[in-house]
Amino acid sequence: MSVESEIKETLKNRKMHLTLIDPDEQTPEEALKIAEAAIRGGTDIILVGGSTVSQNQVDFTCKILKENIQKPIIIFPGNTSSVSKYADAMLYMSFINSTNPYWLVGAQALAAPAVKASGIETLPMAYMVCEPGGTVGFVGQAQLVPRNKPKLPAVYAMSSEFMGMRFFYLEAGSGAEKPIPPKMVAYTKKATTDMVIIVGGGIRDGETAYKAAKAGADLIVTGTIVEETEDVESKINEITTAINKASKN
Numbered sequence: 278m279s280v281e282s283e284i285k286e287t288l289k290n291r292k293m294h295l296t297l298i299d300p301d302e303q304t305p306e307e308a309l310k311i312a313e314a315a316i317r318g319g320t321d322i323i324l325v326g327g328s329t330v331s332q333n334q335v336d337f338t339c340k341i342l343k344e345n346i347q348k349p350i351i352i353f354p355g356n357t358s359s360v361s362k363y364a365d366a367m368l369y370m371s372f373i374n375s376t377n378p379y380w381l382v383g384a385q386a387l388a389a390p391a392v393k394a395s396g397i398e399t400l401p402m403a404y405m406v407c408e409p410g411g412t413v414g415f416v417g418q419a420q421l422v423p424r425n426k427p428k429l430p431a432v433y434a435m436s437s438e439f440m441g442m443r444f445f446y447l448e449a450g451s452g453a454e455k456p457i458p459p460k461m462v463a464y465t466k467k468a469t470t471d472m473v474i475i476v477g478g479g480i481r482d483g484e485t486a487y488k489a490a491k492a493g494a495d496l497i498v499t500g501t502i503v504e505e506t507e508d509v510e511s512k513i514n515e516i517t518t519a520i521n522k523a524s525k526n
């Protein structure tokens with residue numbers, strides 16, 4: 278089954294949690310330990326990516342994960358070099374509020390031959406970055422969505438869906454002080470018909486993850502907490518338990 282079908286099947290019953298591992302932050306062996314603990318804590322998918330990673334870092338991290346874990350591995354690309362045949366899929370993303378055509382369509386074209394050769398599945402995604410935006414907002418030269426304009430991303434999600442994107446990622450920036458406002462998630466979800474809504478950036482506890490899921494997020498991403506927490510399994514369990522609770526009532 279494709280990764281997309283697996284996600285769609287699971288979403289019929291509950292929302293999902295994704296753990297982002299930035300290959301910049303640790304060795305591949307340490308990344309494996311983190312991924313294993315996150316999986317014991319209930320995470321569904323491992324995302325691999327960062328704004329400033331090299332091809333080797335991505336490739337070595339995907340390889341060790343692929344050889345040792347059963348959960349899907351999805352690349353969250355920071356640039357054209359974020360390609361690895363060891364991943365199961367890639368978020369094939371256009372940074373829709375970047376002011377630079379390179380991040381809108383250029384990087385995607387330049388990466389296409391390597392992605393095709395790698396044989397990995399591509400998940401067509403619109404990526405929208407909101408305040409504060411973090412490293413990715415800076416690197417991607419974004420016109421950040423103001424936090425107090427929760428209706429704004431909804432029309433972008435709507436148009437992305439009309440253009441054929443099947444995933445929409447609302448990003449506050451890795452390590453953001455505040456997450457995407459739940460109202461913004463709600464307007465975005467309601468504006469789309471069959472899009473998978475991904476929310477990430479600044480989610481550090483069960484309560485925040487619960488609010489994002491309750492507001493309409495289908496996939497909830499956390500990254501920084503696995504870099505900062507000693508007990509990765511318990512922390513991820515707190516978050517996945519909250520997401521499961523939000524899926525039920």
Ligand SMILES: CC(C)=CCC/C(C)=C/CC/C(C)=C/CC/C(C)=C/COP(=O)(O)OP(=O)(O)O
Nearest residue numbers: 326327328353354355370384388412413417451
């Ligand atoms: C589709 C292909 C192959 C390429 C397109 C690539 C695009 C459009 C990238 C958008 C810009 C970008 C730099 C995205 C990176 C997103 C990401 C994985 C962020 C993770 O967080 P970090 O930005 O590494 O944060 P830290 O500074 O906290 O490490």
Ligand SMILES: O=P(O)(O)OC[C@@H](O)CO
Nearest residue numbers: 452477478479499500501
């Ligand atoms: O590191 P955090 O703040 O959890 O953010 C995760 C992800 O949305 C970053 O792209």
Ligand SMILES: [Mg+2]
Nearest residue numbers: 299327328451
């Ligand atoms: Mg990072």
